[in-house]
Amino acid sequence: MNSLVSVHNELYDFAAVRQQFPVLQQQIKGHPLVYFDNAATTQKPLSVINALLTYYSNYNANIHRGIHSLAEQATAAFEQTRDTVKQFINASEREEIIFTSGATESINLVAQTWGRQNIHEGDEILVSEMEHHSNFVPWFMLAREKKAVVKVIPVTEEGALRMDVFDELISAKTKLVAIVHVSNAMGVVNPVEKIIRKAHEVGALVLVDGAQSSVHLNIDVQMLECDFFAFSAHKVYGPTGVGVLYGKHSLLQSMPPYKGGGEMIKEVSIDGISYNDLPYKFEAGTPNIADVIAFQAALEFVNEVGKMAICTHETNLLKHAQQALSTIDGLTILGRSSEKISVVSFVVEGVHPQDIGILLDNKGIAVRTGHHCAQPLMKCLNIPGTTRASFAMYNTLQEVDVFVEALKKSVKLLR
Amino acid sequence: MNKVATIADIEKDIVESFSLFDSWDEKYEYIIELGKKLPPVPEQYREEIFKVKGCQSTVWLGAEYIGGRVVFYGDSDAVIVKGLISLLMQVLSNQTPQDIIEARLGFLGEIGMMNHLAQTRSNGLVAMVKQMKNYALAFKLKS
Numbered sequence: 001m002n003s004l005v006s007v008h009n010e011l012y013d014f015a016a017v018r019q020q021f022p023v024l025q026q027q028i029k030g031h032p033l034v035y036f037d038n039a040a041t042t043q044k045p046l047s048v049i050n051a052l053l054t055y056y057s058n059y060n061a062n063i064h065r066g067i068h069s070l071a072e073q074a075t076a077a078f079e080q081t082r083d084t085v086k087q088f089i090n091a092s093e094r095e096e097i098i099f100t101s102g103a104t105e106s107i108n109l110v111a112q113t114w115g116r117q118n119i120h121e122g123d124e125i126l127v128s129e130m131e132h133h134s135n136f137v138p139w140f141m142l143a144r145e146k147k148a149v150v151k152v153i154p155v156t157e158e159g160a161l162r163m164d165v166f167d168e169l170i171s172a173k174t175k176l177v178a179i180v181h182v183s184n185a186m187g188v189v190n191p192v193e194k195i196i197r198k199a200h201e202v203g204a205l206v207l208v209d210g211a212q213s214s215v216h217l218n219i220d221v222q223m224l225e226c227d228f229f230a231f232s233a234h235k236v237y238g239p240t241g242v243g244v245l246y247g248k249h250s251l252l253q254s255m256p257p258y259k260g261g262g263e264m265i266k267e268v269s270i271d272g273i274s275y276n277d278l279p280y281k282f283e284a285g286t287p288n289i290a291d292v293i294a295f296q297a298a299l300e301f302v303n304e305v306g307k308m309a310i311c312t313h314e315t316n317l318l319k320h321a322q323q324a325l326s327t328i329d330g331l332t333i334l335g336r337s338s339e340k341i342s343v344v345s346f347v348v349e350g351v352h353p354q355d356i357g358i359l360l361d362n363k364g365i366a367v368r369t370g371h372h373c374a375q376p377l378m379k380c381l382n383i384p385g386t387t388r389a390s391f392a393m394y395n396t397l398q399e400v401d402v403f404v405e406a407l408k409k410s411v412k413l414l415r
Numbered sequence: 416m417n418k419v420a421t422i423a424d425i426e427k428d429i430v431e432s433f434s435l436f437d438s439w440d441e442k443y444e445y446i447i448e449l450g451k452k453l454p455p456v457p458e459q460y461r462e463e464i465f466k467v468k469g470c471q472s473t474v475w476l477g478a479e480y481i482g483g484r485v486v487f488y489g490d491s492d493a494v495i496v497k498g499l500i501s502l503l504m505q506v507l508s509n510q511t512p513q514d515i516i517e518a519r520l521g522f523l524g525e526i527g528m529m530n531h532l533a534q535t536r537s538n539g540l541v542a543m544v545k546q547m548k549n550y551a552l553a554f555k556l557k558s
Contacts, residue, residue: 029439352493354471355447359495362439370471384492385471413447414494 011309018394020045020301031364034399039184039212039343039390040368042237045301051294052239063289064263064280078289081296082279088299089210089229090220091246095278098245098252099292103211104134106230106245107178109282110207111138113255114228119175121147126169126177126204128153128161129380132184133373135209139178148175155380159186159335166195174204181213185372185386186335187318187343189213196225205251211235215302215392216311216341221246237392238298239291245282252278259284302393310393314342317391317400324404328411334386345372345388351414353387359410365403419484422514425506426522433526442526443495450498456490467539467546472496474543478550480558484509485551489543499528499540507547512558515551520544 018024021043026033035043055077061070063078079094086094100106115138119125125139129152143150151169154162170177177199182189196206207228210219214231221229228251233242247255257264257275261284266274275281302310321344325331330349348356357369370385371378378385389403420428436442456465460477467474472493479486487508489500506522507515523529528540 352472354493355495357471359443362443384473413444 011313012305012393014313014394014396017305018396020047021394022046022049024394028364028366029362034363034365034395034402036389036391036395036399036403037366037368038392038395039187039235039388041234041240042215042392043394044239045237045298047297047301048238048294051297052290055290055293060290062286074289074293077293077296078287081292081299084296084299085244088219088303089214089244089246090222092222093249096246096249096252098247098279098282099287100230100243100245100282101241101288102234102243103209103230103232104243106228106243107135107207107209108138109245109258110228110230110247111142113258113282114205114251115139115142115176116146117254117256119143119146119148122173123148123175124169124171124173125150126153126166126174126179126199127151128179128190129155130159130161130183130185130188130190130374130377131178131180132209132211133375134211135178135180135207136376139176149173152376153179155377157381158337159183159188160337160339161190163191163194167198170198170202170204172202174199174202176205176207178207178209180209180211182210182216182341182343183335183374183377184212184343185374185377185388186345187212187340187390188335188337189217189339189341191339192226193224200225212343213341216307216314218307227251233291233295233298236295236298237301238295241288242291242295249278252282255282257281257284261285263287305393311341313393314391314395317395317397318342318344320397321389321391321400321404324400325407328404328408331411334381342392343388343390345386347383347386348411351411353385355414356387356407356410359413360403360406363402363406365406367403419509422506422510422518426520429502429505430522430525439527446498446502447494448498449501450491450494450496453490453497453501453504456488460488460490467542472539474500474539476500476543476546476550478547478554480512480554483558484511485515485554487547487550496539500543503543503547507551512551512555516548516555518548 023043059070059073061074063075082094082097085097091097119142127136127139139150153166156162177195179195181192192208199206205227208226210229210231215236227248229246231244234240264276264281264284266276322333332347334345353369357367360367368388456475456477460475465475465477467476472491475490477488487504489504491497
């Protein structure tokens with residue numbers, strides 16, 4: 001894939017990168033597709049699609065137990081993805097990488113195992129007002145069961161965490177801080193390093209929801225020192241139905257299993273059950289073999305193009321979009337914090353986001369409208385929802401211009 | 416008393432006027448105009464119980480039973496949805512409960528609304544129709 005890395009002044013060869021995404025080569029409602037819904041899910045490169053095809057065509061088999069050639073090949077490919085994920089987030093051991101169905105399941109796994117074991121009556125869990133429902137609801141469910149308390153770090157009008165309130169909320173009662181790394185609704189990057197340090201000072205653990213950050217930022221869980229890190233493959237150009245839970249070895253070791261079934265056991269008898277070692281203890285049943293294997297291709301693709309180059313490109317797109325959007329009368333961008341990546345979320349005075357979404361779709365432009373599964377944040381900002389454009393490595397400045405022009409026309413029509 | 420046009424007649428008229436449009440741009444412009452022209456619902460229908468649960472926009476739907484016919488009041492905070500309510504009201508308002516219950520509303524498909532709007536949004540459309548039919552059923556049972 002050397003051709004993807006440009007020898008010219010460009011960060012990378014956009015045309016070559018775009019060519020790798022079949023879905024982008026189409027027209028929607030008579031217009032070339034402009035896909036700006038990347039924070040919801042990214043498109044998949046050919047290498048990922050081919051990995052799925054190759055697996056099902058050549059070596060589909062159930063893993064870990066089989067002694068035949070296909071099973072061995074499938075097992076090796078599946079476990080290779082674990083090694084690549086370990087490198088991708090710089091975990092220290094492959095046993096710290098648990099495959100789940102997505103970031104949501106990763107978070108629920110922690111709530112249902114570590115949480116049920118360690119959260120007791122009166123304990124406090126800290127979350128923020130900008131959490132996705134996935135990192136909100138599991139903790140409320142746990143707190144209700146355990147008579148624990150969920151405390152919420154508020155957000156400023158600029159979309160930044162109120163760190164002064166965080167300092168007041170965190171105490172010896174805090175057992176866990178569950179915090180989003182990058183807000184899906186605004187693109188704001190939270191100071192997780194600082195949060196982790198302060199949480200550890202009071203003996204609390206930290207779970208970082210990396211659903212939005214893992215595709216844009218260099219993730220180093222050892223440097224972050226977070227206790228848990230959760231993300232989804234499908235937001236990193238990989239297949240749907242695969243997620244990752246990173247956990248520190250000692251923590252994962254001490255946690256009870258999550259689901260019972262095959263694979264997660266060492267020995268089963270009528271008298272008792274002994275559980276398998278990490279990471280298999282948390283991977284009951286036949287896993288999503290094909291998609292885990294194809295996820296490897298996605299991570300290799302990202303590594304090949306280069307995360308730094310991708311991030312620089314996306315920042316250029318974001319700056320260009322924010323500048324162009326600011327010329328529209330009555331338009332307000334959410335999250336004016338300077339620490340932002342890849343997402344521009346906005347409201348237009350007197351215009352409902354759903355109407356904007358429908359008219360942009362009519363021009364082949366895919367954006368997301370609504371509350372972005374962050375209703376507490378929408379309530380805090382006193383808006384029903386926003387229009388969100390989110391960028392990926394294959395988007396271009398020209399697409400941003402097409403989007404802004406279409407938006408201007410839509411707003412004129414709707415007002 | 417003036418003869419009230421039947422549901423089928425009104426549907427036919429709407430399909431005919433939509434057939435004059437060359438593009439989806441024009442269809443949307445027309446729907447937006449309808450939405451802007453639709454008067455807001457009387458204040459008493461802006462209560463929580465008159466909301467139709469949709470995914471993204473809020474829809475209010477109220478109805479009265481006058482002289483054997485159902486009169487609808489509808490509104491939304493999104494103007495395209497409001498335009499769609501206006502179309503539904505053109506067809507179903509001032510009809511008898513029985514006719515409303517039996518209405519197939521094939522025009523929505525014929526003008527391309529069901530296809531063109533994504534699943535979530537046409538679900539909203541389906542929810543609105545269902546709510547209107549529920550009103551008709553309630554009035555029928557009462558009378």
